[in-house]
Amino acid sequence: MNTAAKHFTNAVSFVAGLLLMLFLISKAVTPAEGTVDNGVDSKDANGILAEPENSIDLLFVGDSETYSSVIPLELWDKHGFTSYCLSSSAQKLYYAEELIEAALSRQRPRVVMLETNMLFTKFNFDDSLLHKAGSVLPVFKYHDRWKVLLDGFMGEETDTSEESEFKGYRLYTKVNPADAAGYMKPSDQKAAIPSRCKSYLKEIKEYCEERGAQFILFSTPSTKNASYPRHNAITALAKQLGIEYIDLNTDKSIKIDWSTDTRDRGDHLNYLGAAKATKAIGEHLAKKELLPDHRGEEAYSRWDELYKVFTKKVKKALKKAGLS
Amino acid sequence: MERLIEILEDIQPGVDYENSQDLIDGHKLSSLSIISLIAELEEEYDITIPAVEIIPDNFNSAQRIMKMIERLQEEY
Amino acid sequence: MQLSTLLLGGGGKSLTSLFSLVYLFVFLPGCIIVYTALPKKCKKYFLLLASYAFFWLISSSLIIYLILTTFSAHYFGIWLDRIGTQMRSHLAELPKEERKAAKAVCVSKQRRVLALAVILHIGLLLVLKYSPFFTTNINTLLSKLGVSVQLEVPAAIMPIGISFFTLQAVSYVIDVCRGVVKAEDDLFKLALFISFFPAIIEGPICRYGQTADQLWDCDKIQYKNLTFGIQRILWGMLKKVVVADRLNNFVTTIFDTDKDYSYGGAIIAIAAVLYTVQLYMDFSGSMDAVIGTAEIFGITMPENFRMPFFSRTISEFWQRWHISLGAWFKDYIFYPVTTSKKMKKLTSSARKKLGSHYGPLIAGAVALFCVWFCNGLWHGSAWSFIFFGMYHFVLILTGNILEPLVQAVNKKLHINSGWFVYRLLQIIRTGVLVIIGELFFRARGLKAGMMLFGRIFTDQRFEEVNEKVFDKLRLDTYDLIIVGITLLIVFTVSILNERGVCIRESLAKRHIALRWAVLYGLILFIIVFGAYGGTYAPVDPMYAQF
Numbered sequence: 001m002n003t004a005a006k007h008f009t010n011a012v013s014f015v016a017g018l019l020l021m022l023f024l025i026s027k028a029v030t031p032a033e034g035t036v037d038n039g040v041d042s043k044d045a046n047g048i049l050a051e052p053e054n055s056i057d058l059l060f061v062g063d064s065e066t067y068s069s070v071i072p073l074e075l076w077d078k079h080g081f082t083s084y085c086l087s088s089s090a091q092k093l094y095y096a097e098e099l100i101e102a103a104l105s106r107q108r109p110r111v112v113m114l115e116t117n118m119l120f121t122k123f124n125f126d127d128s129l130l131h132k133a134g135s136v137l138p139v140f141k142y143h144d145r146w147k148v149l150l151d152g153f154m155g156e157e158t159d160t161s162e163e164s165e166f167k168g169y170r171l172y173t174k175v176n177p178a179d180a181a182g183y184m185k186p187s188d189q190k191a192a193i194p195s196r197c198k199s200y201l202k203e204i205k206e207y208c209e210e211r212g213a214q215f216i217l218f219s220t221p222s223t224k225n226a227s228y229p230r231h232n233a234i235t236a237l238a239k240q241l242g243i244e245y246i247d248l249n250t251d252k253s254i255k256i257d258w259s260t261d262t263r264d265r266g267d268h269l270n271y272l273g274a275a276k277a278t279k280a281i282g283e284h285l286a287k288k289e290l291l292p293d294h295r296g297e298e299a300y301s302r303w304d305e306l307y308k309v310f311t312k313k314v315k316k317a318l319k320k321a322g323l324s
Numbered sequence: 325m326e327r328l329i330e331i332l333e334d335i336q337p338g339v340d341y342e343n344s345q346d347l348i349d350g351h352k353l354s355s356l357s358i359i360s361l362i363a364e365l366e367e368e369y370d371i372t373i374p375a376v377e378i379i380p381d382n383f384n385s386a387q388r389i390m391k392m393i394e395r396l397q398e399e400y
Numbered sequence: 401m402q403l404s405t406l407l408l409g410g411g412g413k414s415l416t417s418l419f420s421l422v423y424l425f426v427f428l429p430g431c432i433i434v435y436t437a438l439p440k441k442c443k444k445y446f447l448l449l450a451s452y453a454f455f456w457l458i459s460s461s462l463i464i465y466l467i468l469t470t471f472s473a474h475y476f477g478i479w480l481d482r483i484g485t486q487m488r489s490h491l492a493e494l495p496k497e498e499r500k501a502a503k504a505v506c507v508s509k510q511r512r513v514l515a516l517a518v519i520l521h522i523g524l525l526l527v528l529k530y531s532p533f534f535t536t537n538i539n540t541l542l543s544k545l546g547v548s549v550q551l552e553v554p555a556a557i558m559p560i561g562i563s564f565f566t567l568q569a570v571s572y573v574i575d576v577c578r579g580v581v582k583a584e585d586d587l588f589k590l591a592l593f594i595s596f597f598p599a600i601i602e603g604p605i606c607r608y609g610q611t612a613d614q615l616w617d618c619d620k621i622q623y624k625n626l627t628f629g630i631q632r633i634l635w636g637m638l639k640k641v642v643v644a645d646r647l648n649n650f651v652t653t654i655f656d657t658d659k660d661y662s663y664g665g666a667i668i669a670i671a672a673v674l675y676t677v678q679l680y681m682d683f684s685g686s687m688d689a690v691i692g693t694a695e696i697f698g699i700t701m702p703e704n705f706r707m708p709f710f711s712r713t714i715s716e717f718w719q720r721w722h723i724s725l726g727a728w729f730k731d732y733i734f735y736p737v738t739t740s741k742k743m744k745k746l747t748s749s750a751r752k753k754l755g756s757h758y759g760p761l762i763a764g765a766v767a768l769f770c771v772w773f774c775n776g777l778w779h780g781s782a783w784s785f786i787f788f789g790m791y792h793f794v795l796i797l798t799g800n801i802l803e804p805l806v807q808a809v810n811k812k813l814h815i816n817s818g819w820f821v822y823r824l825l826q827i828i829r830t831g832v833l834v835i836i837g838e839l840f841f842r843a844r845g846l847k848a849g850m851m852l853f854g855r856i857f858t859d860q861r862f863e864e865v866n867e868k869v870f871d872k873l874r875l876d877t878y879d880l881i882i883v884g885i886t887l888l889i890v891f892t893v894s895i896l897n898e899r900g901v902c903i904r905e906s907l908a909k910r911h912i913a914l915r916w917a918v919l920y921g922l923i924l925f926i927i928v929f930g931a932y933g934g935t936y937a938p939v940d941p942m943y944a945q946f
Contacts (some may be wrong), residue, residue: 007623014916021924029928126421130933143928144936147878335756351716355730356800359738359760363747375735376578 019137026139029146045088047164048103055300056107057291058083059213060168061100062115062220063091068268069220071278072167073310076303079282080293085168087115092123093200094131100204104211111290112208113281116219116234116245119197128196166310171271173321178266180258183223184231184249191229193237205243214290218246220277221256223266246284254280260323271314272323328390331368335360341386348380358383365389371396416458416560416601417940418689419640424633427454428693435697436621443618447596447697448588454597455561462559465528469521470591473569474584476517477576481583483510514577518570525566528558533781561600563778567728568594572608574732581608589616598693602686604704604724614699622698628904629696631919635893636688637926642886644682645938646931647674649874654852655842661851664861667869668852672839674875677887679838680708682939683722707894709834712826714795717834725778729771737767757804765797772796784846791837882929 044067048056058081060070066087075081086099096118103109134141208215217238219226226249238245248254254276258266261273269277285291294300318324332341336357339347347353353361361383362373371393382392415422431450438446456463487506491499535551542549572590575581584590593612654663654671663671684705694701708721718726737743743763751759776789810817817823836853843849870876893903907915932938 003623014919017916018920018923021920022927025924025928124420124422129421129425134933139927141933143930144933146928147876150878351719355715355734356757356760356764359747359764360751360756362739363744363751363760366744367748373739374578375731375739376580378731378735378739 022137022139026137026142029142029149030138031142031145044164044168044170045086045091045099046102047168048084048086048099049106050164051084051107052299053106054108056082056084056103057110057294058285059086059100059103059107059109059112060084060115061086061091061096061112063087063117063121064089064268065117065220065222065225066115067168067170068172068263068270069274069277070281071169071274073169073303073307074275074278075282075285076295077307078279079286079291080295081282081285081291082294082300082303083167084164087168090121091118092121092127093118093197093204094123094128097200097204097207098131098135100207104208104213108211109213111216111285112213113216113218114201114204116217116230117222117225119193119201119234119237120191120225120230121197122194123196165306167306169274171313171317172263172268173271173317173323174263175260175270175272175321175323176262176264177260178223178258178262180223180266183258183266184226184228187228187232189229189232190236191227191233193233198237201237202241205241214244216244216246218281219249221248221254221269221273223258223262225267246281248277248280251280271318325386325390327368328386328393331364332361332386335364345385347385348383353383361389365393369393369397415454417938418598418601418633418686418693419637428696432621432626432696435618440619443620444592444616445588447615447618448592451592451595451597451600455559455595455600458601459559459561462557465524465559465562466565466595469524469565469569470587470594472517472520473572473594474587474590476513476573477583477590478585480510480513480517480573480577483513484577484579510577514574517573521566521570521573525562528562530777530781561602564603564605565594565600567605567725568608571605571728571732575608581612584608584612586616592616596694596699598690599701602683602690603722604687604690604702605728606702606724610702611699618697618699621696624908625698626696627908629692629694631904632692632695633689634919634922634926636685636692637930638886638922639681639685639688639890640939641926641930641932643883643890644678644685645936646879646883647678647875648931648937648939650870651675651678651842652937653873655848656844661855663869664864665856665859666862666865667873668839669856670865672835672842672852672856675842676835676838677883678939679842680705680721681890707898709831710827710898711830712823713799714792714830714833715799717830718792718796725775729775733771733774734767737770738763743767758801761800764800768797769793779841782845784840784843784849787846787849788837788841791840795833795837879931886929 048059058072058075060066060072060083062085064087067085070083070085072081072083072085075083084103086096086103088095088099091099096114100112130140205215217234219231219234226247231247231250234245234247237243256262256269256273256276261269261276263270294303315324329341332339336353339352341347344350344352358378362378365371366373373392373396377392377396382388415427417423431446434450435443435446452463452466455466459466483506487503487510490506491502494502532553535553539550539553542551572581572584572593576583584593589612592615593606593608596611596615599606651671651674654668655675687704691701691703702724704723706720706723708717711717711720738747738760743766747760747763750762753759754761772789772793773786774789775792776786779785779788807817809815815822839853840846840849843852867877870880896903907918
């Protein structure tokens, strides 16, 4: 055998051995199916896996704007919709796609609503490549779970399955007023949506529609993230792709009070703002009659319990913040 | 050569200049000493040492310094 | 979709890191394959093409400045060379006694041309890099003086790597003028020297004599070079992905996002230490990737780090940290200043009055000031960087002034400076001084730096140093253990390297099973313990912005 051929076989067997080891490590670090995993970041979003099969009719997908603005339990109380927020901080579209795929393995939602802030969150080739690698060899995705495994070794308790008590919503009652002077100043300009985001959006939309869910875009109120150039860009894109688009920033009926309804100077809403935004979303969806009302059904009694806990916690938090 | 060793001893005593082969690379001769040395050599041997000559190769040993001096003296 | 958007995506940061997947799995392998497939005489042109493609991908139209720099360096090189050749042939014809005067005329002409070249190159750098800084400061000054005129602050249009390739181009022109290297006729060869892709973002700053011939004389890739290069890149990756990125949450929280200074001095002090570790791991790791990439193509690049944290003095530290930059300043600023005619006179006369130690110190101090002012400014257009430069200037100067005193005291107290404890104390002292400097270097502006530094002494809050706060700053016990283990590995290998043991060489001689086991171990360690994905935010290549 000549040297070149020997080197080549060496290299190939080295890589093969490496792949085998990565495969084995992947087995070790991947969490059991259908569990909420502590080793990865978005515990709340992954809480969807703890929900009973085919019980969620409506999914909200997005970054921190979503878990700050949409309260599924309020939608339950007003309309009897069962919904869930698949949101994590600074979520990117490739992660949204993955979360939706995971959720749809157990749920058959009728509507999927994607928050538009993500359309402007740039990510690069590396991020999406790493993500793809993670779906082939899970070690790239779950590698950080060595910490959880080590905890287990040391006899510390790890909870691997835990429902999200507010269905992905996160309760904030802090008030930090925003300066809303330049908020939604009319403009004919169009903000640029990165082309990689566009192609991911198309993929997600098609995926949802193939599985019988209507796909809707929505924008939550935010003085920092919303603007007319963005509104115009999203409107144009939605029209081009044939997607419905609801912008709560241009909806005058919500009446967000920027001196009380935001927790961080207009970037995110607090509970007061979220209640208003959720009400608007609920009314909009009720008008369309896309979703069934499950109130009073035996199988959904858990939702009533959770709502009770939620109102209690809200009351307490508001009192503590001096808002009630 | 003896004169050169004397100059070196005067500038920075305590180094074995006769045998050392790594005055610069071994960080035995500080940059301040080099500044003094250059001024001193120029006076003593009536030469000009341009900045380009200040490389380890020319200053690593007394022999090498001497060689440089001789070379610069011949140049016009 | 444009090619550049595909590779660079949004942030444009992918390819600027040599540890990005797009570089390691797309760009570099692509280069290796095409390079291997091409016949020998085309290889060098391909390297040049790849370098320009790389630069275009990270800076798009700003590549024009790279091209301008190359043309200018080429032209000035030839011009200077021609003056030198004419001078020599002219001098040969003259009688010996007239030669000296004739030579002086030529030399001064050469100097003028050189000055023009340096002014053009450095001027371009100044304009591109510092115009926002200068105009902002002029505006502040104007408004302080009560003048209502305000200049428009230009947008920053600095191409990545300009601070590095400008210094390379200038060193080439000066070297030609000094006669160290011959002017290069082949524009392409010079262009490859200035733009070679791994080194264009963060250096090392090479000299023409060091790399140009190697780059131009490239031959087919050797199996050994390939494996050694890959190992070197992996080694850098260990430093960057496992340590530097893992510390990033902690460091950015204290230095960037915690604007209300909610953490106490103890945590700030820890952050300063962690930042210094992070900077070293990031920068030296990147250098491993650069040198490793070059090694694959059979090119030996100069090392940029030599165990800096074992330095006993600040001036020694700078001979071991970012070596190529320090050497540049030494060769092209420090010695030219100290050996200028006036300075030499000053040194001779001062030495007679002040003695061997303090005599040259005056000229040395002036030169040192120039070096450190430039060094500070080179790192960035902000007062905090100038402060950083001045800080080190003062430290080194103080060290020099106190040296005779320290020696006298040591002698009196019978302290042996070779003593282990004494050396250890020196190393620790130097480390602390370096860390303080890096705190100002990292802080967002001089004011923030002062604020953070002050809090270390005024508001310690030691009780904050507990697991809970560390968890909140996303550096839990496990992270600390991993950082500790990795630093220990890096430390051990550095010591072996310093002692002349080449790990890769000795490993290459061992049995294949051991060799593979070590490599598998390294790769799996990086993959499992790397701080990537999830909530980790990788550090952008730190020196790319300079």
